Amino acid sequence: MGIVVSQARGGSKGTRVAERLGPVRGWIARRIVRERWPISGHERAVRFARIERLVIWFLVGLLAAHVLDEPAWRWARLRDEAWLEDRDWYQVLRQMGYLPVWIVLGVAYGLQDLWRRRRGGRDCGPRSVMLILSPLIAGVIAEVLKRTIGRERPPEFPVMTEADPLPEMPDLGYVFKPFLGGWSDDHNMGVPSSHAAVAFGGLVMLGLMHRGARVIIWGLALGCGASRVVAGAHWVSDVYVAAVIGIASAWAIWARMGRRWSDEASDRWASRGGGIG
Numbered sequence: 001m002g003i004v005v006s007q008a009r010g011g012s013k014g015t016r017v018a019e020r021l022g023p024v025r026g027w028i029a030r031r032i033v034r035e036r037w038p039i040s041g042h043e044r045a046v047r048f049a050r051i052e053r054l055v056i057w058f059l060v061g062l063l064a065a066h067v068l069d070e071p072a073w074r075w076a077r078l079r080d081e082a083w084l085e086d087r088d089w090y091q092v093l094r095q096m097g098y099l100p101v102w103i104v105l106g107v108a109y110g111l112q113d114l115w116r117r118r119r120g121g122r123d124c125g126p127r128s129v130m131l132i133l134s135p136l137i138a139g140v141i142a143e144v145l146k147r148t149i150g151r152e153r154p155p156e157f158p159v160m161t162e163a164d165p166l167p168e169m170p171d172l173g174y175v176f177k178p179f180l181g182g183w184s185d186d187h188n189m190g191v192p193s194s195h196a197a198v199a200f201g202g203l204v205m206l207g208l209m210h211r212g213a214r215v216i217i218w219g220l221a222l223g224c225g226a227s228r229v230v231a232g233a234h235w236v237s238d239v240y241v242a243a244v245i246g247i248a249s250a251w252a253i254w255a256r257m258g259r260r261w262s263d264e265a266s267d268r269w270a271s272r273g274g275g276i277g
Contacts, residue, residue, distance in 0.1 A: 062240060097198045097228075098198070102136075136201075147189065200224075202246075203221035
């Protein structure tokens with residue numbers, strides 16, 4: 001993607017204009033990439049291009065998730081919900097999206113970090129705050145969007161009975177409540193999945209804190225999202241949107257609060273003979 005950046009002569013210090021982006025993209029770039037960022041005009045244009053690519057990939061992923069909604073409902077969903085509810089592995093994955101779990105875990109991290117600092121250990125930063133804040137923000141955003149969008153959950157799977165051995169398949173089209181109707185009637189709201197948003201917000205943050213265990217930790221996040229589809233509680237697209245919200249929440253908080261205290265930063269400081277905290 002060719003991007004040419006020019007500096008306006010006689011303008012204020014740091015003024016940059018991203019050109020050759022077209023009238024629409026150029027207008028958006030000048031408003032997204034603010035002058036308060038202490039970076040050059042070229043870096044601003046590059047950042048805008050990255051944001052643009054992220055938006056495109058998000059839309060591509062959303063389209064793919066919508067394509068998978070109906071096949072997942074037909075083939076991935078378990079029809080015996082009672083059996084699923086009795087499985088310990090299902091309950092473990094589901095509770096990853098339970099906010100009080102992350103509040104308790106955040107408090108535990110805070111007590112551990114306080115104990116370490118009192119004994120002269122390395123300051124690990126506000127890990128407890130980040131571990132609570134990330135799933136909390138993701139969950140709040142999910143609840144707001146859920147009530148605003150107003151799309152309902154998938155239909156129940158038809159059950160064969162003696163009276164009706166061949167029940168009709170339900171209509172698999174999306175069902176929406178009236179505009180903003182979810183704020184007055186939040187029953188059966190589907191997109192995005194609050195469980196998945198909280199799980200991804202907490203587990204992605206936990207993986208950023210512990211890089212050696214990221215595969216397992218982030219695998220739990222995927223497992224929580226899959227459990228919502230297998231249970232028939234959400235469409236694949238519900239979980240996809242929730243995952244994006246959780247990941248974005250964790251990365252934003254980590255970039256703002258946690259990067260300084262990361263293991264990578266500690267290694268760099270140690271190599272220079274310094275420390276963190």
